[in-house]
Amino acid sequence: MFVQVNQLQKRFNDHQAIKGITFHIKKGRCTALLGPNGAGKTTTLHMLAGLLSPTKGSISYNGEKDYRKHIGFMPQHPTFFNWMTPVEFLYFAGKLSGVPKQRLIEYVNNSLSFVGLTEVKNRKIGGFSGGMKQRLGLAQAILHQPELLILDEPVSALDPTGRREVLILMEKLKERMTILFSTHVLHDAEQVCDEVLMLKEGEIKWEGSLIDLKKVFSHTAIHIETIEPIKNAFDELLKPEAIHFTTDNNATILEITPSLQTNDLLTALISRGYTIQRFEVMEDSLEDAYMKVVDI
Numbered sequence: 001m002f003v004q005v006n007q008l009q010k011r012f013n014d015h016q017a018i019k020g021i022t023f024h025i026k027k028g029r030c031t032a033l034l035g036p037n038g039a040g041k042t043t044t045l046h047m048l049a050g051l052l053s054p055t056k057g058s059i060s061y062n063g064e065k066d067y068r069k070h071i072g073f074m075p076q077h078p079t080f081f082n083w084m085t086p087v088e089f090l091y092f093a094g095k096l097s098g099v100p101k102q103r104l105i106e107y108v109n110n111s112l113s114f115v116g117l118t119e120v121k122n123r124k125i126g127g128f129s130g131g132m133k134q135r136l137g138l139a140q141a142i143l144h145q146p147e148l149l150i151l152d153e154p155v156s157a158l159d160p161t162g163r164r165e166v167l168i169l170m171e172k173l174k175e176r177m178t179i180l181f182s183t184h185v186l187h188d189a190e191q192v193c194d195e196v197l198m199l200k201e202g203e204i205k206w207e208g209s210l211i212d213l214k215k216v217f218s219h220t221a222i223h224i225e226t227i228e229p230i231k232n233a234f235d236e237l238l239k240p241e242a243i244h245f246t247t248d249n250n251a252t253i254l255e256i257t258p259s260l261q262t263n264d265l266l267t268a269l270i271s272r273g274y275t276i277q278r279f280e281v282m283e284d285s286l287e288d289a290y291m292k293v294v295d296i
């Protein structure tokens with residue numbers, strides 16, 4: 001166990017934003033905190049980063065009390081002094097986060113090189129694109145080489161190019177540190193995360209690996225077309241297994257449980273003399289699984 005969160009709650013006046021959530025973050029894994037707007041993602045990340053105190057509950061980081069030095073945090077909208085250069089900004093941030101003076105130059109240069117901003121390191125931040133600013137935010141968050149990197153909606157505000165750049169950087173960072181990031185964009189989560197935490201209205205709706213999420217919530221649909229009509233031909237084959245069964249002329253679409261082996265179905269059809277023109281296995285996307293979970 002790396003980070004254990006127990007019965008965490010946050011109340012803003014009369015609004016209970018986080019309703020007693022319990023989860024853990026596994027060391028070395030990249031976890032996506034997924035949820036619609038207002039689910040409580042930012043509030044949860046701020047509590048984990050030590051920027052907001054919980055109303056109730058606990059966060060345990062390898063048993064340490066003051067764990068903030070091990071955490072790197074990038075807010076949803078990183079703000080900069082536009083008149084500063086990346087080097088000046090990172091020196092300033094490095095001093096604040098307690099990077100030893102003798103290592104500061106090395107750390108700043110390493111971070112800038114990692115996010116691809118070395119060439120512009122002495123230009124004013126004011127002239128930077130959104131993507132460059134986001135990469136500078138990332139450089140600041142990893143500057144002190146944290147064990148846990150927390151990123152609040154790291155790609156949501158970016159155009160497709162900027163999004164891709166940041167996702168590639170996250171993919172590389174996965175080898176060096178544990179990552180927790182929030183997003184409401186499923187496609188982005190699917191590309192980079194190993195673990196998923198789904199949050200809705202301040203409650204965890206699902207926790208587990210991306211692979212398990214797909215297994216548990218997706219259906220497999222098989223689209224079959226044969227030359228011979230196959231209506232009612234499945235009775236003995238799979239009636240108890242079939243969830244949904246529709247036919248349209250010679251096209252048959254089955255939604256089956258994962259327990260049924262598609263190979264067995266194909267073999268059975270061939271051995272019964274059907275001439276198969278199409279046999280296509282279609283799996284639900286993470287988006288379908290997500291919709292099922294958040295609609296619980």
Ligand SMILES: Nc1ncnc2c1ncn2[C@@H]1O[C@H](COP(=O)(O)OP(=O)(O)OP(=O)(O)O)[C@@H](O)[C@H]1O
Binds near residue numbers: 039040
């Ligand atoms: N400082 C605050 N004072 C009062 N209510 C707040 C405060 N911060 C957040 N909230 C409320 O708590 C709930 C959760 O907000 P939060 O920003 O954590 O959600 P989110 O999942 O990050 O949403 P988004 O994707 O829109 O950023 C919302 O209803 C929000 O209005």
